[in-house]
Amino acid sequence: MRVVVxxxxxxxxxxxxxxxVDHGHEVVAASPRSGVNTLTGEGLAEAVKGAxxxxxxxxxxxxEADAELAFSKVRRPxxxxxxxxxx
Numbered sequence: 105m106r107v108v109v110x111x112x113x114x115x116x117x118x119x120x121x122x123x124x125v126d127h128g129h130e131v132v133a134a135s136p137r138s139g140v141n142t143l144t145g146e147g148l149a150e151a152v153k154g155a156x157x158x159x160x161x162x163x164x165x166x167x168e169a170d171a172e173l174a175f176s177k178v179r180r181p182x183x184x185x186x187x188x189x190x191x
Contacts, residue, residue, distance in 0.1 A: 108132045108152050111161035
């Protein structure tokens with residue numbers, strides 16, 4: 105199974121990637137390091153193409169209320185659009 109882990113190089117995502125690989129899955133760790141910008145959507149369509157499963161482990165880079173709200177307003181619609189294109 106092809107699994108894309110958005111946030112796959114973070115604290116939790118990196119552990120999930122290892123576990124999935126250990127179970128024989130093809131895994132893409134999507135993150136800014138791999139050219140995926142979840143705030144702008146850059147690289148996201150390419151990363152999720154052909155995926156059977158997408159796991160989104162991203163979070164706001166700030167825990168201040170205004171920053172979190174701004175992150176959610178920008179980030180979630182991009183995620184939903186890309187996810188809906190998977191079918």
